[in-house]
Amino acid sequence: MLKxxxxxxxxxxxxxxxxxxxxxxxxxxxxxxxxxxxxxxLVLFEGWGTAGKGSVLxxxxxxxxxxxxxxxxxxxxxxxxxxxPFLHKYFVRIPQEGKFSFYDGSWMxxxxxxxxxxxxxxxQYRSRLNSIRRFERQLVDNGYLVVKFFFHITKxxxxxxxxxxxxxxxxxxxxxxxxxxxxxxxxxxxxxFDMYLDATNQFNSPWFFIDSQNKKWAELQVLEILVKNIxxxxxxxxxxxxxxxxxxxxxxxxxxxxxxxxxxxxxATYDEELKKLQTRLAELHNIxxxxxxxxxxxxxxxxxAGKGGNIKxxxxxxxxxxxxxxxxxxxxxxxxxxxxLWRFWNRLPRSGxxxxxxxTWYGRVMVERLEGFCSENDWQRAYNEINxxxxxxxxxxxxxxxxxxxxxKETQLERFNERQNTPEKQWKITDEDWRNRExxxxxxxxxxxxxxxxxxxxxxxxxxxxxxxxYARLKALKILIDVIEKRxxxx
Amino acid sequence: MLKxxxxxxxxxxxxxxxxxxxxxxxxxxxxxxxxxxxxxxLVLFEGWGTAGKGSVLxxxxxxxxxxxxxxxxxxxxxxxxxxxPFLHKYFVRIPQEGKFSFYDGSWMxxxxxxxxxxxxxxxQYRSRLNSIRRFERQLVDNGYLVVKFFFHITKxxxxxxxxxxxxxxxxxxxxxxxxxxxxxxxxxxxxxFDMYLDATNQFNSPWFFIDSQNKKWAELQVLEILVKNIxxxxxxxxxxxxxxxxxxxxxxxxxxxxxxxxxxxxxATYDEELKKLQTRLAELHNIxxxxxxxxxxxxxxxxxAGKGGNIKxxxxxxxxxxxxxxxxxxxxxxxxxxxxLWRFWNRLPRSGxxxxxxxTWYGRVMVERLEGFCSENDWQRAYNEINxxxxxxxxxxxxxxxxxxxxxKETQLERFNERQNTPEKQWKITDEDWRNRExxxxxxxxxxxxxxxxxxxxxxxxxxxxxxxxYARLKALKILIDVIEKRxxxx
Numbered sequence: 015m016l017k018x019x020x021x022x023x024x025x026x027x028x029x030x031x032x033x034x035x036x037x038x039x040x041x042x043x044x045x046x047x048x049x050x051x052x053x054x055x056l057v058l059f060e061g062w063g064t065a066g067k068g069s070v071l072x073x074x075x076x077x078x079x080x081x082x083x084x085x086x087x088x089x090x091x092x093x094x095x096x097x098x099p100f101l102h103k104y105f106v107r108i109p110q111e112g113k114f115s116f117y118d119g120s121w122m123x124x125x126x127x128x129x130x131x132x133x134x135x136x137x138q139y140r141s142r143l144n145s146i147r148r149f150e151r152q153l154v155d156n157g158y159l160v161v162k163f164f165f166h167i168t169k170x171x172x173x174x175x176x177x178x179x180x181x182x183x184x185x186x187x188x189x190x191x192x193x194x195x196x197x198x199x200x201x202x203x204x205x206x207f208d209m210y211l212d213a214t215n216q217f218n219s220p221w222f223f224i225d226s227q228n229k230k231w232a233e234l235q236v237l238e239i240l241v242k243n244i245x246x247x248x249x250x251x252x253x254x255x256x257x258x259x260x261x262x263x264x265x266x267x268x269x270x271x272x273x274x275x276x277x278x279x280x281x282a283t284y285d286e287e288l289k290k291l292q293t294r295l296a297e298l299h300n301i302x303x304x305x306x307x308x309x310x311x312x313x314x315x316x317x318x319a320g321k322g323g324n325i326k327x328x329x330x331x332x333x334x335x336x337x338x339x340x341x342x343x344x345x346x347x348x349x350x351x352x353x354x355l356w357r358f359w360n361r362l363p364r365s366g367x368x369x370x371x372x373x374t375w376y377g378r379v380m381v382e383r384l385e386g387f388c389s390e391n392d393w394q395r396a397y398n399e400i401n402x403x404x405x406x407x408x409x410x411x412x413x414x415x416x417x418x419x420x421x422x423k424e425t426q427l428e429r430f431n432e433r434q435n436t437p438e439k440q441w442k443i444t445d446e447d448w449r450n451r452e453x454x455x456x457x458x459x460x461x462x463x464x465x466x467x468x469x470x471x472x473x474x475x476x477x478x479x480x481x482x483x484x485y486a487r488l489k490a491l492k493i494l495i496d497v498i499e500k501r502x503x504x505x
Numbered sequence: 506m507l508k509x510x511x512x513x514x515x516x517x518x519x520x521x522x523x524x525x526x527x528x529x530x531x532x533x534x535x536x537x538x539x540x541x542x543x544x545x546x547l548v549l550f551e552g553w554g555t556a557g558k559g560s561v562l563x564x565x566x567x568x569x570x571x572x573x574x575x576x577x578x579x580x581x582x583x584x585x586x587x588x589x590p591f592l593h594k595y596f597v598r599i600p601q602e603g604k605f606s607f608y609d610g611s612w613m614x615x616x617x618x619x620x621x622x623x624x625x626x627x628x629q630y631r632s633r634l635n636s637i638r639r640f641e642r643q644l645v646d647n648g649y650l651v652v653k654f655f656f657h658i659t660k661x662x663x664x665x666x667x668x669x670x671x672x673x674x675x676x677x678x679x680x681x682x683x684x685x686x687x688x689x690x691x692x693x694x695x696x697x698f699d700m701y702l703d704a705t706n707q708f709n710s711p712w713f714f715i716d717s718q719n720k721k722w723a724e725l726q727v728l729e730i731l732v733k734n735i736x737x738x739x740x741x742x743x744x745x746x747x748x749x750x751x752x753x754x755x756x757x758x759x760x761x762x763x764x765x766x767x768x769x770x771x772x773a774t775y776d777e778e779l780k781k782l783q784t785r786l787a788e789l790h791n792i793x794x795x796x797x798x799x800x801x802x803x804x805x806x807x808x809x810a811g812k813g814g815n816i817k818x819x820x821x822x823x824x825x826x827x828x829x830x831x832x833x834x835x836x837x838x839x840x841x842x843x844x845x846l847w848r849f850w851n852r853l854p855r856s857g858x859x860x861x862x863x864x865t866w867y868g869r870v871m872v873e874r875l876e877g878f879c880s881e882n883d884w885q886r887a888y889n890e891i892n893x894x895x896x897x898x899x900x901x902x903x904x905x906x907x908x909x910x911x912x913x914k915e916t917q918l919e920r921f922n923e924r925q926n927t928p929e930k931q932w933k934i935t936d937e938d939w940r941n942r943e944x945x946x947x948x949x950x951x952x953x954x955x956x957x958x959x960x961x962x963x964x965x966x967x968x969x970x971x972x973x974x975x976y977a978r979l980k981a982l983k984i985l986i987d988v989i990e991k992r993x994x995x996x
Contacts, residue, residue, distance in 0.1 A: 023957065153709060217642060217708030222750050242748055246882065249745040254737045259713050259730075264511035391737065433562035466514065 021225035034283040037237035038077040049112035060122045061165025061195030064175040083114035097364045108353035109128035125427040130206040155255035159247040160219040165226040169200040267465040279484035291491035292331035306366040308412040312374045315419025320427035320483040327487045337368035397467040404473035414473040423458040512716035528728035529568040540603035551613045552656025554684030555666040556717040588855045590901035596850040601842035621697040646746035648943035650738040651710040656717040659689040745882040758956040771976035782982035783822035797857040799903040803865045806910025809920035811974040818978045828859035888958040895964035905964040
């Protein structure tokens, strides 16, 4: 599509100046409205090396209140890139509502650079494109305005600029190897860029090409397109996104009512078996660490189901330098004002590490659903969005294990009463627990739906029968050992 | 994506019955709301042969008021297909606002069938995918709800059904060659379908897969997804679509103020030259007819610019069996309640014929813009939508020539006064003409923008300087001859 594109004719300098003034004022005026309406704006500056992305970005933000925006640049050496999923660095920097993030080069630059230079296989490239499409769609569906600019210059113009920059000692450092490579392989790069732009030119996050031969004119194009897209986004506040069907392979899950909770551990051998399993898990942890395989263990379950004790038996086996437990409470303001998965992207383990997450992103389809903290459209979309999130993690190479810790209603009551009546356990029981208990049936519906819709082949749910806590602990360890062993065999 | 998809588990028969009742009632209830809110709904039933599309469709409409829907089936033999553009048959049947159209097989079936069986080149297939993506996006952007179902069955199930149908005399006719071919080449077809579904799985018109092993369950899935999508569409009424940048090659056009209107025909040789040009055009018309090349000549221009007389000099040269003139007035209710290009799709010439359109689809970015008959977002989007429309026409093989008939303001005043003062010409001048004249400057801005943004390489604008009508007539004929000759040489 870039190849077929014809730039608009550049207006006379006088007209550019007049329109620039108007566009700058328009953007300045939109800042407060966006803040008030709580719309987050992500702006991508992509394009040819020396096309002037950086200097136009500098101009654009000059007219903005610094409280309302951040600019971000990215570097992705093999070393830092490998410790987190591909999208991690981009996701953790998304703006909060009412603010702008300007990315000076982002995933397009990363992916096309590697692909053009033959550093990435076609399969890997295709998988990246899928990740990118999903990421951009999720942002838009969750209320983000995503504006994508591609700064275009001709081969000749690029050559001229490179020569000028290289001539002068004081500007030579600004020319990267990639810039030079581009000009030498301009036609190949154009092919790769064009394919990429086409593949990611989605409905609600299309590409805008910027004729970058002249800097003021480029600035004007950026400002006017930005303002127009902001106005469209403001008109569309509260828009509902289409609820997509799951398209990942799913595993069949039983209904909670079908789970046999009478299962029990053999008390005579429990201690011994626990120890044996923990020893094995410790061994595996070392191998995982050496092989730099990350593991994410997600715990969900009823109040008083025994999650805490279960987690303790797992982490007891682990080298404390290699894991972290993340208890998840209600989101902080900085978390609440971003995509709901943002706070989990921020808690990912580095490769080779283990993260145990105590209550997770599944809050979206349980508590947020039942308490009305998000719209119906939001939680219905979330099943697919969560599957996409976990696909990102497993594609990165992570082992994702999700436990639902199951007890029956009577067992919960017994444990609540015990907590209430045991002074040193009273902190564990709150009024909220009792209120949640009243909604047991609604939660059961939501949990059943969640288990059916998010038990993918790459990140399946495991149910831990926890009327007998010992049984649940041994089972958790066995599953972890089993899954990790299988993963290591597949290496 | 189809390959990775896992169907939801089929509920128990009892639950299906209960949910069916609820879903039928929900759909019935939505009909009146859609009518009232003026949302048009296009539902595509695609999928494997014998998957039960037809019978589920029959069930779905049973619960609907027949005033609110139409069902459409399509056949596309080489013969009928070739006389109109690929999308024509689908576009002319889109629903009007507040109504449903159910398409029992549509462009997916057509395109994948031809591609799977090797009857279409990869390039042609790619071009079809582009057409389809644009078409679906335009519908959604213009307020349509587009719901796309793919009915899925396994190879084994399809084989079983084919055998059952073939066994019985009374059902044998229902099995098509394509159905049988599919089962024989199930894996290849699955590949083609999967690629197609992936390529057309757009943001606001995604695919929904229907597990079709069981008919009642299939019906329930369709109904529930339909209702959910209707609710989302209702929530989003008035949503503004993103204004896309043009991505087609554009020709540079002068501003109207730069056009030299002093040019004059040589009166001494006018009659002779006119005759010569008309004779040549007549010859070309024959060749066009034989080669089945369609021609669309679009006239736009100021009131009293001389469009009528110009058109007459062109059509005088043509065989009356091979052309049609379409004077375009305000849209009828049936036209107004559909996509604004619908009435022009309905006026396309058959291949080998010529259509002269007197005032055109460009009304969207002139009168509709200036009179507020559509939103700003609507007319801003229209430049790109119109370019896409004309791309469809030229890809089909049509010659598209667009004339802007230009005069200056003084000449218009003279002609208005002459009309007013000549009894037999008085019908030609209305109060509206005088009102439009008052908006000359606003129109000039709109026309300049239109000329800049829609003069593509495949369908450029030509300006006819018409202060001297003779000059404009000769120029129109010369351009037509020139463009047609070039087109014939390229054959």
